[in-house]
Amino acid sequence: MELIIVKNQLEGGKAGLKLLSQAMQNGAKTLGLATGSTPVEFYNQVVNSSLDFSEMTSVNLDEYVGLDGSNEQSYRYFMNKHLFDEKPFKENFLPNGKALDLDAEVKAYDQVIANHPIDWQILGIGQNGHIGFNEPGTKETVTTHVVDLTPSTIKANARFFENEAEVPKQAISMGLATIMKTKEIVLMAYGKEKAQALKGMIEGEVSIDLPASLLKKHPHVTVIADEAAASLL
Numbered sequence: 239m240e241l242i243i244v245k246n247q248l249e250g251g252k253a254g255l256k257l258l259s260q261a262m263q264n265g266a267k268t269l270g271l272a273t274g275s276t277p278v279e280f281y282n283q284v285v286n287s288s289l290d291f292s293e294m295t296s297v298n299l300d301e302y303v304g305l306d307g308s309n310e311q312s313y314r315y316f317m318n319k320h321l322f323d324e325k326p327f328k329e330n331f332l333p334n335g336k337a338l339d340l341d342a343e344v345k346a347y348d349q350v351i352a353n354h355p356i357d358w359q360i361l362g363i364g365q366n367g368h369i370g371f372n373e374p375g376t377k378e379t380v381t382t383h384v385v386d387l388t389p390s391t392i393k394a395n396a397r398f399f400e401n402e403a404e405v406p407k408q409a410i411s412m413g414l415a416t417i418m419k420t421k422e423i424v425l426m427a428y429g430k431e432k433a434q435a436l437k438g439m440i441e442g443e444v445s446i447d448l449p450a451s452l453l454k455k456h457p458h459v460t461v462i463a464d465e466a467a468a469s470l471l
């Protein structure tokens with residue numbers, strides 16, 4: 239696991255863009271993408287770059303159950319706004335949060351990933367160490383699945399909604415097994431709220447109590463952290 243410490247999110251976004259450019263030069267065709275406040279500056283850098291995604295595929299980590307792409311809080315809406323509207327891809331996949339049959343949707347999404355193995359995966363990290371929406375205690379072997387969000391994640395994500403009651407209680411998320419199979423991972427962490435989780439991930443034991451710690455077993459992970467997130471290391 240390589241650690242790059244940067245001054246702020248802007249520098250982190252630039253470092254992320256450099257890694258993405260290298261991966262694309264080396265033939266990466268499918269990108270695993272993430273939402274949340276963490277990758278926003280990275281997407282901004284990507285949008286302002288000369289990179290061309292017209293032959294690329296993207297597969298997103300997760301989506302809230304119950305929200306469709308027209309809902310401003312959905313991850314589809316987020317991706318359109320921050321990246322896809324500006325940089326068209328060949329195809330963009332996200333789980334369908336409005337699927338009537340969630341079991342079928344989960345299986346279909348696993349098939350999407352099987353058809354498009356992920357070359358380069360971007361990740362944020364939750365304050366409790368979750369990646370995607372794989373909460374503490376999630377099985378390591380799990381692929382795409384429906385998740386009951388923990389009270390701490392609902393609370394942390396409430397800042398994007400009118401109030402906490404509006405935050406969906408479930409999400410569809412790629413599983414830990416899916417994430418571990420991606421060829422290269424870049425995890426970004428910014429702000430002091432992430433310091434404890436980052437310390438646990440980098441210095442603690444590999445434990446499902448902190449899902450991000452599993453990444454220590456992955457052969458190619460780069461962590462980009464700002465000084466505040468890295469302050470406990």
Ligand code: GLP
Binds near residue numbers: 277361
């Ligand atoms: C959400 C997302 C994760 C994200 C994390 C951190 O729950 N499902 O993919 O990494 O929370 O969010 P933020 O980047 O806003 O801190």
